Amino acid sequence: MSTTPSRPGTRVGVVVTDSYPAEDLDHDTAPLVAALRARGVEAHATVWHDASVDWSTYDLLVLRSPWDYPERLPEFLAWLDHAGSVTQVLNPPALVRWNLDKRYLTQLAALGVDVVPTTYRTSLDDVRADLAGTAPGAHVVLKPAVSAGARDTGLFHADDARALALAARILDGGGVVMVQPEVPELSQGREKALYVIDGRLTHAIAKGALLAPGGGLIGGVYAEHPEQVDVTDAEAAFAQRVVAAVTEATGLGVPLYARIDTVDSAAHGLVLLEAELFEPALNLHVVPEAAGVVAAAVHARLD
Ligand SMILES: Nc1ncnc2c1ncn2[C@@H]1O[C@H](COP(=O)(O)OP(=O)(O)O)[C@@H](O)[C@H]1O
Ligand SMILES: [Mg+2]
Structure with a gap:
């Protein structure tokens, strides 16, 4: 892995959001920025939907915690395309799209x-059939195919009317419902x-x-x-x-x-x-030594 200093002026943006100021759960950006700076890389956090940012001024953008993306998906995807067209974005936008x-x-x-055994349903009748086919007393988990942070994710008795209600809400929003057995x-x-x-x-x-x-x-x-x-x-x-x-x-x-x-x-x-x-909590506050490994991996991706 490269240990050579970056060329002067090399800028890395660590991509976050500012949508949750009261309950910021991102414990990784500060240690990652610090670990990058310790390697001589100019790094700072940057908000993906900040219209004042010129993304082409970065040598590399590391997607870190743009955790409001499910609420503004078209905007996020447009941003991703733009950012990916003017600089290197990691993980790459094509991988992000695949992973969404x-x-x-x-x-x-x-x-x-x-x-985990899963069916993917686009109609309420199919969800109903899955629930009806579940063993008596068993629990199921329903969730949208595009989600994060357990949004619209529910654990129910298979005969609980709230399970179908959640499925209906996901489908009404244009989503696909994933139905899984509860994994205890x-x-x-x-x-x-x-x-x-x-x-x-x-x-x-x-x-x-x-x-x-x-x-x-x-x-x-x-x-x-x-x-x-x-x-x-x-x-x-x-x-x-x-x-x-x-x-x-x-x-x-x-x-x-x-x-x-x-x-x-x-x-x-x-x-x-x-x-x-593309947006995992890395838990660098729990395992601080991993910050240096991530920073070294980022550094190695700079030319
Ligand atoms: N089949 C399941 N059985 C029990 N719990 C589940 C199941 N699927 C998801 N969960 C719980 O819900 C959480 C969120 O689900 P997950 O599939 O990880 O979606 P995301 O993290 O993208 O919101 C999991 O971390 C787990 O605690
Ligand atoms: Mg998860």
Whole structure:
């Protein structure tokens, strides 16, 4: 990995939003900016929808936490196209577009990656049929194919009328409904995020349970409780396989960063929940030494 100083004036923008000033959950930008500066790179946070920014003045933009993108998707995609046309954006806009809609999971499954069993529904009748076909007493999770931060994501008894109501809301908004069996280990907080920075596994985080039965979030707000956890050899190999499958499916090279969200479940084995390729919380405040690895990977992408 490059340790040569950047040429003078090299500017890196770390792309964030300012839409949540009262509850900024981005704990990564400050350590990443500091780690880049420690390498001699001029780096600062920059808001993706700030119309006063001249994006061509950056040598590289690192997508970090543009977490309001689902609420303003057309605007975000237009920005992404523009930014990608005037400078290098990582992960690349084409990979971001691929990653926006969780139907990419079907492509990864076709390449042999085990994923949480999922149907993708565009009609309420199909959702109704899925729910009716669920074992008595079983729980299901419904969520939109385009989402983040557990937006419009609900855990329900299959016969709970609120499940169909959520599906109807997603469909009315033009979305696709993902229907999954509840994976109890997820509800017990055993989701593991495996971080692969430039192809190298750096750290793993368990973020705690999020969904309250009957719809909505535990405690009513989105609150992760990140804890660093160990990685088994099987999980490490799985993360590498997922990244290889992403690279194969997209033909877009090794991602600068990837967060591979997995769960080791009794019913399904070790499975993929999502491969987050453009706005993952990296939890650098929990694992500070990873900041230097990310900064080095960014540095290496500067020419
Ligand atoms: N099938 C499932 N069973 C139990 N919990 C789930 C399931 N799918 C998602 N969840 C919970 O909902 C959260 C958000 O879902 P996820 O698929 O990761 O979407 P996103 O993070 O993009 O909003 C997960 O972190 C997990 O806590
Ligand atoms: Mg997630």
